[in-house]
Amino acid sequence: MAAHRRRRPWELPESAVTDEAVYLSRRRFLRALGLGGLTAGGLAVGGRGLLDGAWAQDEPLPPLAAPRSEAHADAGRPLTPEPLPYRYNNFYEFTTDKERVWRLARGFRLDPYALEVDGLVERPGALALEDVEALGLEERVYRFRCVEAWAMTVPWVGVPLRKVLEKVGVRPEANYVAFTSFLDPKQAPGQRGGGYRWPYYEALRLDEAMHDLTLVATGIYGKRLPPQCGAPLRLVVPWKYGFKGAKSVVRIEVTRARPRCFWNDLHPDEYSWSSNVEPDVPHPRWSQATERLLGSGDRVPTLPYNGYGEQVARLYAT
Numbered sequence: 001m002a003a004h005r006r007r008r009p010w011e012l013p014e015s016a017v018t019d020e021a022v023y024l025s026r027r028r029f030l031r032a033l034g035l036g037g038l039t040a041g042g043l044a045v046g047g048r049g050l051l052d053g054a055w056a057q058d059e060p061l062p063p064l065a066a067p068r069s070e071a072h073a074d075a076g077r078p079l080t081p082e083p084l085p086y087r088y089n090n091f092y093e094f095t096t097d098k099e100r101v102w103r104l105a106r107g108f109r110l111d112p113y114a115l116e117v118d119g120l121v122e123r124p125g126a127l128a129l130e131d132v133e134a135l136g137l138e139e140r141v142y143r144f145r146c147v148e149a150w151a152m153t154v155p156w157v158g159v160p161l162r163k164v165l166e167k168v169g170v171r172p173e174a175n176y177v178a179f180t181s182f183l184d185p186k187q188a189p190g191q192r193g194g195g196y197r198w199p200y201y202e203a204l205r206l207d208e209a210m211h212d213l214t215l216v217a218t219g220i221y222g223k224r225l226p227p228q229c230g231a232p233l234r235l236v237v238p239w240k241y242g243f244k245g246a247k248s249v250v251r252i253e254v255t256r257a258r259p260r261c262f263w264n265d266l267h268p269d270e271y272s273w274s275s276n277v278e279p280d281v282p283h284p285r286w287s288q289a290t291e292r293l294l295g296s297g298d299r300v301p302t303l304p305y306n307g308y309g310e311q312v313a314r315l316y317a318t
């Protein structure tokens, strides 16, 4: 078992989790860009274009075009301005400081990459990224809700996980699907200490994994995922808290017994195994009734199942 941590880094003042010099220079950098208030819940940025200076520092991302799914063309909210989801990340393999992930993940590559799919399947094996994408890439705009109460709306490019599972053939005795992220301490400074048990691991029930909304994403905003967003392939489960969406996944295992999950193992009292978005169920240390939009900084009500209840509530009907 990983060491228990009583407080999560996100409740600490930023200066406590960030080298002071870096912290101060970042403040100056953001001030120079005209970015005033950083809030606990997210970057409160007034409008588009403010991050253009920082945006220019990204490595160019190869285009990844896909037809936009009509059913998922509109998530009922404006899209989060493109640079922001590349500048504010949770990816503890690199750092717990959301605003520094992009810098530390720059140049991160899993090469060669293969997605191992095994366990209770008819045809276990390794899939290349192209094998996954050949199953039919589409673009879908989804709302995204982190358990820390910040939220964004982004166009993912990906394939329903169901298509991957159908390709390998799920055996009848299967009940769950487990996801394992990469392990490479040479590239990921956060994996060289910190008391967490790497690699990151997550899981879904089989019916959740087979649900049409559940995506494996290889792109965002019509381009390949940047490293900080979970390149080359991540999971997206829009009705659950963001941490269920494992990044940089290298293995999918279909199982009979219920797999363990990273955050649920660390703090079962704070992060339930299923972690559906439930505005009426407060986190022990904060309310989940509202969320702060990355970009505008507006606080808006959180919806049951993150607004996807019509599609998924039947999975949980007793």
Ligand SMILES: Nc1nc2c(c(=O)[nH]1)N[C@H]1C(S)=C(S)[C@@H](COP(=O)(O)O)O[C@H]1N2
Pocket: 085, 088, 089, 090, 091, 092, 093, 145, 146, 147, 181, 182, 200, 228, 229, 230, 241, 242, 243, 244, 245, 246, 247, 248
């Ligand atoms: N491997 C891995 N996957 C992860 C995480 C992580 O630290 N490591 N963080 C999770 C959390 S808490 C969130 S909110 C989302 C953040 O995705 P984003 O940075 O692209 O917004 O990734 C999830 N997947």
Ligand SMILES: [Mo]
Pocket: 090, 145, 146, 147, 148, 241, 242, 243
């Ligand atoms: Mo999160």
